[in-house]
Amino acid sequence: MDFTFLSQTMITLLKAVPMTLALFSASIFFGLFLALLIVWMRVGGNPVLSAIAKGYVFVFRGSPLLIQMFLVFYGLGQFGFIRYSFLWPFLREPFVCAVLSLALCTAGYTAEIFRGGIRAISPREIEAARSIGMSGFVLVRRILAPIAFRHALPAYSTEIVLMMKSTALASLVTVWEVTGVAQRLISQTYRTMEVFLCAALIYLVLNFIILQGMTLLEYSLSRHRRATPAALKA
Amino acid sequence: MATMELIGFGSTGWGALLLLGAATTLAVTATALAIGALLGTIVAGAKLSGNWLLSAMGSLYTTVFRGVPELLIIYLIYFGGSSAMTAIGTAMGYEGFLGLPSFAAGALAVGIISGAYQAEVFRGAYLAISKGELEAASAIGMHRGLRFRRIIMPQVLRFAIPGLGNVWQLSLKDSALVSVTGLAELMRTSQVAAGSTRQYFLFFIIGGALYLILTSLSDRVFNGAERRTNRSMPAAAMGQA
Amino acid sequence: MPGQTRLSVRNIRKSFGTHEVLRGISLDAQDGDVISLLGASGSGKSTFLRCINLLETATSGEIWVDGEEIHMVHKNGRSRPASQKQVDHIRSELGMVFQQFNLWSHMTILQNVIEGPVHVLKRPRAECISEAEALLEKVGIADKRHAYPAHLSGGQQQRAAIARALAMKPKVMLFDEPTSALDPELVGEVLRVMRALAEEGMTMLVVTHEMSFARNVSNRVIFMRQGLVESRGAPDAMFGGGASKAFRQFIGDFGSGQ
Amino acid sequence: MPGQTRLSVRNIRKSFGTHEVLRGISLDAQDGDVISLLGASGSGKSTFLRCINLLETATSGEIWVDGEEIHMVHKNGRSRPASQKQVDHIRSELGMVFQQFNLWSHMTILQNVIEGPVHVLKRPRAECISEAEALLEKVGIADKRHAYPAHLSGGQQQRAAIARALAMKPKVMLFDEPTSALDPELVGEVLRVMRALAEEGMTMLVVTHEMSFARNVSNRVIFMRQGLVESRGAPDAMFGGGASKAFRQFIGDFGSGQ
Amino acid sequence: KDWKTATITLEGAYAPWNLTNADGSLGGFEPELAKILCERAKIECSLVASDWDGMIPALNAGKFDVIMDALSITEERKKIIDFTVPYAATPAAFATAKDSPLANAAGTGSTITMTPGQSGVKEIEALKEAFKDKTIGIQAATVYAKFVYDNFGSIAEIREYKTGADRDLDLQSGRIDLGFDDAVYFNNAFQAANGALAFTGPEIAGSIWGEGEGLGLRKADTDLRDKFNEAIKSALADGTVKNLSMKWFKVDVSPQK
């Protein structure tokens, strides 16, 4: 084992971590909003909106992110009307495009995950809410969302971890995050395994922290299912 | 016109190669899903077992294989696997190189990853089963295995189908990374076609469309399964006012 | 105030697939009316209550709450309420206690009870909490207010469900077997609570198997059979032997015994 | 045959956290014994039944079924059964009807009923089906045999749960409020079924709020209060006024009225 | 080991060096050259396509014996694998949109020669003046990338792409102003861009780009390397490489020495 090489590699890669985190948090943030909008369209009962949401999920969940990102970044620039529109100053920026395509993609997945969570809610509890006059937003906020979120949490933490790894594709559009830097190092040094192991370690640590956080969240949100209520213990 | 020729099935058309790529992708993904189902069941069982050692091992598996970039796992299995096999071969007196075939290495790698995701899906589905129904099964003396087969499995499948649909999608796309093993699946075929003809947008769009076709086929399968398992659920509580 | 019609149902029908569960049921309830709904298992009692607050949409028929008709639209052979707003408003005036309790599993008992007042009626939280505690006291589970539903006994859950419905201070209450999981002592107590509510003028529709309640607390009895009203009348008349043969057979011992 | 001890419970205790729900309960039941378990809501009746068939593990105490002791191991202050095999075997001889029914939601009613006989007792399927149909006929829901639990009324679900437990032909039956969702006519019928079972020699432990059952069908009554047996005795003695003050208050009207 | 057979890998998607035909067969400059080299070395070769990313590890893992994929001979790579003598060496140049104000910068059409580490070349100084504050796109981790960083890093914004093709698309859409790469590669790219792109400034040749492109082999296989060295030398000497080069690149890429 060549420790000087490993430590140098590690330092180089660590410098790219802030970029990875920036891509990650921005795309999770916007993706979540978009996903909520899509779920709302999907289950809201309006057939037109529901069909649009279905189509969205189909396209963004069904095709590889690599292709989506390529088309968003390189494809949009091929159209004159976009190049000369007010959007171009934004779309010109690689970071914006990377976040845009990451968020568009995760929104499709997240929407499906939350829809699954909603399906798992006991119909009886929904009825009880309707019977006191809850509907629309209040019903969602007070009953559906908390229960659905709790059900969806394991799948959603998976999706978040996936997003962390998906940021790796951003080097395709000249945003150099951890994986991109690792690949660049590899094409300079050809020590594939060592460099990749360092990168893997970084992702593993980042994801481990996220998963641990999600597990804690899951635990604190499932007090009602634990055998003995904490209140009775102490 | 030139476009139609490029994606057609004539001597200058890429149609046949792209379809072959799609079929390879489908085969890799399906094999991986089967491997993953087996691993996922075992790992989910370990995590739910209540035995701390087993559940720690299960957690380790899901954390590592979800947390480490897929590409690396594919590398490890493809290159690491053949180094190991070559070493064993040499020890047994065989001269030269022994390798996992690309397809086997790719499907195994994607399967191991998919196993981590399926484990989480199964675990979530298990937790969604009504406790009362499990108690009712214990109360008539169903032993573990029977309870698993008769009560847990059917309900886990019911709750897991949407999640499995997601895992299928993931594996479909992870299979695109298998191209580093030299397997000509859909993604690599699209890239080769794009690079050889310099028609990048055309072939990426065609590639994307073929992925969507694969998705819609698999969606049909999963939706059908979902509908069938939903017969026993009360009429849609969500749909109406 | 007395004599004002709170709830009026006209010729409600409901089918599940080809199975017609309700075959034309009508009913009027004034302020302070306590109506017992009796009937064999599967005769459609729960379905009838669920139709009134629109958890099921009746295949046909009219429903008026507090003088206001619930508007329905009919399309492709299915009907649904015209305005969600109206439905929400009406539901907040109709309390419901479910046969299976349907408590929200992710909330403690106290949270279950204040949920409606705080988030639907938008009343101040502190006020709702003190009212809720009084209600829980009344039904005898104040000590369980921070427990989750899964940790309660059947009877405790049922009482929590009653408290949750009462916290909304509805004008009309729909009870689906509100004492099924209770012991005789508690039954007596819950019935006392209900009697007091009736005296305060609350209108109540109660599905029950508790004949003593039907006889002693309610002022009208409706006996359902196979989706139709088989007979109806004042409790004394019904239990006094003046009712149909089917009803006499239904109440069995209870009719003859006393 | 008479006189053989089927079920014997010695000094069972059970705590949830610091809350001691059962504080030392003992019981012996012979062939054909029908024991009514009465008690206020929250007094620990369901918990007691659940401890007997080990759905909850008692904190301490001994349980003997059909002369066989259930072996327990104690480790780090927690106890659990020593042999899962023994537990499974014993459970197949102990029938249980749950307060919340707990039907398997992914199976039709008929499938629910034949599940145990076919897959636990490994009896021929055709035979089980015809027996199951006879049982469903007996409890009056034969027409619902191909429906799923979610599509049944409360009373129908409860009867399905009873049929499911009986299909196992257990030596001892544990009933948790088996008639709570039933109308008086059906209550009468279900009690008739239970009386017939008792005559065939089945041992039964019945949590009930149905005083007429306790008085007329059972041969022993146990009254629980705050996790202890407050009083026990023959029904005539208990209801005849010889019982404790707490019991007299508990049964209220029923005691005085008749 | 007695080399009767060998497996040669290439990407099959880097036209015109190597490409895949629609029927799945491999074509381009390198596959045709490979055939000739193997004949001369008396080795039966089989060509397999594989992914660029996994190529060098796969070579060392033993999946194939030779890499022939426009692989530049560099010091870093020499640490991991062995190279034959070069069979090609190409100049590099800037490209820009034909209608860009940067088109036809000073020296367009001429060729200058540079050595490693050389600075103060007057043509380059002129370009620095012209390209001030512009954005230059390069392919990451190439010798060209190092050159651009060294000479233009202080005056222009540099953006790194994973592939040259991606960079060309951005050059067309105007997201970047200039690209810098292998001139032979650009020649081919300009055709695909339908004449929207053009060279600007002089072509830069010489030892600054290293020795050129050679075959990559495992370090242990020196005998195989020697066989191919002989074959390459003879193919260079009798003009075979030049003919193939004119066919595929329209210019001669054989190393000048």
Ligand SMILES: Nc1ncnc2c1ncn2[C@@H]1O[C@H](COP(=O)(O)OP(=O)(O)OP(=O)(O)O)[C@@H](O)[C@H]1O
């Ligand atoms: N899982 C649990 N965790 C904590 N407390 C529990 C749990 N299950 C039951 N309890 C508490 O134990 C006590 C006894 O409950 P149990 O269900 O045995 O009562 P019960 O006698 O069956 O009452 P009911 O007639 O209302 O069904 C109750 O106070 C209840 O809150």
Ligand SMILES: Nc1ncnc2c1ncn2[C@@H]1O[C@H](COP(=O)(O)OP(=O)(O)OP(=O)(O)O)[C@@H](O)[C@H]1O
């Ligand atoms: N969602 C449903 N789908 C199909 N059939 C249903 C559904 N809900 C109820 N039914 C049927 O409608 C009939 C009436 O059910 P309902 O629940 O109204 O009876 P009930 O009078 O409340 O009986 P119980 O006293 O047993 O609760 C029953 O035969 C039941 O099987």
Ligand SMILES: [Mg+2]
């Ligand atoms: Mg009902």
Ligand SMILES: [Mg+2]
């Ligand atoms: Mg109970």
